[in-house]
Amino acid sequence: MQLEYEDFTEKTREPRLNRPYGSPELINQTVSADDVRDGIRVVVDDEMAFDAEKIANGTYTPITGFFRKDELDGTIDKLRLPNGLLWTIPLILAPKTLQSRIKKGDRVVITYKNKDIAMVDVDETYHIDKTRIAEGVFGVNNSSHPNVKELNENYGDTAIAGKTYLISPPEHVLKRYELTPKEARKRIFGLGFKSVAAFQCRNPPHRGHEYMQRAALENAEALFIHPILGKLKVGDYKPEVIYHTYDYFVNEYFPQDRVLLSPLLISMRYAGPRSAVLYAIIRRNFGCTHFIAGRDMSGVGNVYNPFAAHKLLKESEVELNMKFMFFNEIGYCKKCEQTVSDRNCNHPSEQVKISQTAIRDMLLNGAPPPPEMIREDIAKKILEISSALGGPFVTD
Ligand SMILES: [Zn+2]
Incomplete structure (x- = not known):
């Protein structure tokens, strides 16, 4: 039976999700x-x-x-x-x-x-x-x-x-899809979940993302996919491409009652470990209990050590009251015939790296990216959505 969220919160009278960070209540300040x-x-x-x-x-x-x-x-x-x-x-x-x-x-x-x-x-x-x-x-x-x-x-x-x-929320092409922390909490409360893993992203889903998301769903009851799409940099996928591809992916591949998708309309901060902590705090405010952290999270170029974000998150785990799920490099292993990480496969020479840059280049050049990196229908979806927008990437 699925309970309405009002019933649920009324009956339990206690927060079941993670409390907001550093405050008993979510900040909520409005003026007319x-x-x-x-x-x-x-x-x-x-x-x-x-x-x-x-x-x-x-x-x-x-x-x-x-x-x-x-x-x-x-x-x-x-x-x-x-x-x-x-x-x-x-x-x-x-x-x-x-x-x-x-x-x-x-x-x-x-x-x-x-x-x-x-x-x-x-x-x-x-x-x-x-x-x-x-x-x-x-x-x-x-x-x-x-x-x-x-x-x-x-x-x-x-x-x-x-x-x-x-006074009034700023306009954005994806505004109508965005949930506030209060709205997201109500949705997740409504489904009765006590543990929710947050997935931070800024790209359409490839096999490596999917691997982390499925692993997260083995540890937490629900998954909150929360791409940052407010302001992206030149060369990134356009926000509409990312959001609508994710929407298709979630509908097509995940149990509908366990996965929630919302854009997060802020500008992306490429500050490596500092960003990772901010992004975890934001997701805690959305009620999340778990946070997925991939390799070189929120990095840009070679500014940060790819594991600096993991280190700072690990040190902050108790203070942030979240469980962090760390992932190393993820690839496709020809011998294992599946997506793997170096924690669970012993064939480094058989592994094909899943590279967002490679996927992007192939899409730009009209070459289909290999299905080991990105599902064929996802790649098709990206192109389909992009054609209506004059191309997949931000140009100015
Ligand atoms: Zn292998």
Whole structure:
């Protein structure tokens, strides 16, 4: 029998999923458009718009507002907020152009695509040192790193800190598919699950992803596939391609009542271990108890040791109250005739590496990628969805 989620929570009267991080309740801060008529308008780009919404809707619980200077410094220097809580990626509001001088006590209204989306009760303004943020958070000060490029191109020099309230969610082509932490918890509660594994991704599913997802479903009762699709970098698959391919994959290959899919509309942070911890915290706020961590999680180029993310997650396991499921390199073994990892197959010379880059190149060149890397119907689906969008990859 399937219980309605209201019945379920009513009957148990206790949280069965993981509690939000660092707070007894999910952060939920909203304000009506009527209340902010007199606010000072500041225009922002995608990253800050998504972050404003996610602070206000509890995705970043226990964060209640864009960072003060002491929060930024603590995050960079100690991976800690001033209250001692583990936190790895700063959330900074520093619009490129500020029309007026903003000071403590002002009400700032964040506008995105000509719409008021959020309001900040200004607590502090301060100068940011972009070099320090780039080196401290992303490990390099070089605009070939997508987040450093974003910082240099789309952030100004003055940050505005303060409690942040949602007026209206920012637009996105996948907005209608996105679940808030509250909505996702209700869905998972509704199915009665006590353990849920989160899968972080930013690509359509290949055989290596599927291997990890199936392994996760042996350990947790449900799987939450949560691709980050807010803002991707040039050369990545377009968000619609990733989402709709996943939707097809989940419907076609997984038990419907055990797998939940939602896009996560924030910008991808390629900060290796720091990103891995942020991504785990976000999934804990969605109620997840388990978190799947592949090799070189959230890495870019050769900036991070491929196992640095595993190491930091391992050290944080107790504090984050999550079970991490680590995976090494996954490949197809011709001798075993199946997808394997080096933990369960003894034929390294028989293994074909599953490479996203190789799949991408083959799709670009019109060559079908081998089914050992990506299912034939998935590759077909990618091309089918892409043809309506003028190509599979982000070009600007
Ligand atoms: Zn083998």
